[in-house]
Amino acid sequence: MNPLPLYVAIPLGAAFLIPLLGIWWRKSGETLAPLFTLVLAIMAVLQVTRPAAVYHMGGWAPPVGIALVSDGLSTLLLIAINVVGFLCILFSLKYMQTYTGLTKYYSLFMLMVAGMNGVVVSGDLFNLYVFLEVASIASYALVAFGVGAEELEAGFKYLILGSVASVMLLFGIGTVYAVTGSLNMADVAREIAMRFGGEMNPALLLAGAFFLMGFGLKAALVPFHAWLPDAHPSAPAPISAMLSGVVIKSLGIYAICRIFFNVYGIATGSAGSIIFANAMVTFALLSIIVGGLLAIGQWDYKRLLAYSSIGQIGYVMLGIGVGARVLATGGQLSVAGLAILGGLFHMFNHVAFKSLLFLSSGAIQHATGTRDMKQLGGLREKMPITSFTTNMAALSIAGVPPFSGFWSKLVILIATIKAGYTGIAIVAIIFAFVTLVYYIKVQREILYGTVSKLVEKAREVPALMYVPLIILAIACVGLGLLYPVVGPRVLEPARDALMNSAEYIQLVLG
């Protein structure tokens, strides 16, 4: 049996069941959410062994019916979403005890997972938009979950900007439908390839601009990043980990990749595809520069992590953008493949280390009651496990060998240089050192140094909180060292799915 609809059905059903049972059973969320997310995580990991597949909703074949599609790229995102989702739920069990309304929290969490899973398996543009809205609405509510003044303001800001992005996306989807007469992504791709010979008419260019803006806002690429440094720190720590770890990637990066590589067919080398590839590289560079520079000056630990997310998303986009530009200008396929692989690899690594960093910031806040870096210090002696895992993640994200972040940044840089963009590569290398600088600051201010007054009383967090940290820390090292195991099974199929848009059309329409 094809498990694709279950990725949406299980969390959606759980989101409905938890508050319903919660009327009589106060612990429904704490009991059911870990169970359901564990099932999803196991299913997602096993998805690697399955070949690419299409599921026809209600038995209607595309292009008329809605199709759910799983190929290499979807599988990569499914693993990231569901495994991190399970670990964040585990962490929430203890961390969220200080909050009230927990059944609502778990229900919203499951809705967010349902929406994200829906986005990555959807093969239909409008269906993608609906799932994106489901995930977004749940995440707006979760950012404001603390209902303090700061949380509400951050949530409201995120909500307003997210709504603008949604309006832009719907406008783009409407335009694409008006031009091609279809909403099925594979069918749209075939129409664009056949009717226009890959060339984009002005309406498609406009729609593409709307897509880049809408999804770019969800991914927090730099001109559209203003909501992220407020929203991510204000959310409860497991939600910050979900937002920075997977939401910006599945709603932003994944959607940009899917639309521009598989639907718009950026490889055709038309004038339009070069414009979009240039825009991607520009946004990526801006993100790297702005995210890196602003992160250095932060003294709020979670805010520093949020700015660092912007910078690292820039690296992901740089890999993908350079790949797109090489494809669009008709360069070597091997170089484009290397760049895209680097981008996807860095995205996968960023899922591991950024969710680990946000969870550990939650553990630190849980133990000391603050996230102001000036009031912290010498945590290494009081919280050895949290400090150790934070260290692993910081070394990994800063690109110190042999941790995973080093390899993925190296691949992106090699591909950028091979593609002939030496100037861009130099900027990227300089800002890789900037990343190192602000994570050295994290180490010095939080983990080492003199033990501050607040840290004096801190104790190591309970096992339920540090087990997810340890698992993610193992992933940070493992993803780098075990690349020969992970790469051919997870990352290379994802790259191939992006490189061969004809294969995607073939898969869906048969």
Next chain:
Amino acid sequence: MTVYFMCIVLLTMGLYCLVAKKNIVKKILGIVIMDYAVNLYLIIIGYKTGGVAPIIEPNMPAATLERFVDPLTQALVLTSIVIGLGVLSLMVAMCIRLYEKHGTFDMSVISKLRG
């Protein structure tokens, strides 16, 4: 062509309202206007002059079939309206909570976060 242009004008008006107004209730109205602009746009895409409702009956003349309006965009707009309602209610709920905290709707007073 003019109607498409008017849709863009409406969208821009909503965006202007969102950016220029400090009152958060007016910002919400801006979002709603933008939402309506897009819904209108989708409806216009499927519109035909002299069109009829797309209901198939046996032995229909081919001329009637050709006059059918596109039902898909109408389905999209229905979904979009429902989503818009969900987002709107969340916005208003947050707006009320913000008012309870600060006693004002003025974003420049509420705003403490640096962005």
